[in-house]
Amino acid sequence: MTNDSKLREDICFWARSMFDRGLTGGASGNISARTEDGGLLVTPTGSSFGRLDPARLSRFDAQGRHVDGDKPTKEMPLHSAFYETRKSAGAVVHLHSTHSVAVSMLPETDPDNMLRPLTAYSIMRLGKVKLLPYFRPGDAAMGDAVRGLAGKRSAVVLANHGPVVASKNLEAAIFAIEELEETAKLTLLLRGSDAVELTDAQIADVVKTFEVDWD
Known part of the structure; x- marks a missing residue:
C-alpha cells in the first residue's frame, strides 16, 4: 500500500470511528490531510x-488545484486558511459535535x-480555543476569520456550528478534536457548580512542560 493509499484508508477509518460514536452525524463534518507531495x-x-x-x-495538488475525486467539502476556505497560517499543519478536522456547539451558544x-x-x-492538545462568530456554512469569511488569528490558534469553534482543529498529522488532529468535545461535555456537566479547576500555577506548569502555545 502506498502512503497515499494508507492516508486515504486512515481518513475513512477515523471518520467512521467518529461517526459510530456520535461525534458528528448525517452528512456533517469534514477532514483534510496533507499528502507527501504537498497536496x-x-x-x-x-x-x-x-x-x-x-x-x-x-484530491488536490500542491498548487491547490482539485485534480481527482468527488467535489470537495464546501468548507475548503476554512481548511485552506489553517494550512496557510499554520505551516506545521498536516491535517484539519471539523465536526458538528453536540457539546462543543452547545458551549458556543452560552452567554x-x-x-x-x-x-x-x-x-x-x-491544555496540552488544544491550547486556548477561540470562539469565532456565526458564519453561513461554506462562507469564505470563515477562512478570513481564521487568517485573522495569524496562526496563533490551532483550535477554534464556529458559533452555532462546530469545532475545527489543525494539528501536525491526522491522528493528532483527531485526538485533539475529541479532547475538545470531551472538555465541552465536562463544561456543561459542571455548569453552575463550584468545580475545582486547574490553578494558574498548574496551567503555567503544563504550558511550560509541554511547550504549549498559550498566547
Missing part, C-alpha cells in the same frame, strides 16, 4: 463520515478561551 486529500461535500469511499476522496462563554481549565490534556 491534500479531502472528504467530499455531502458525504457521511459513516460511509466514505477511500477512492472517491477529493458566559469567553470568546478568547472558550473552554474552562478542567484538565491538563485539553
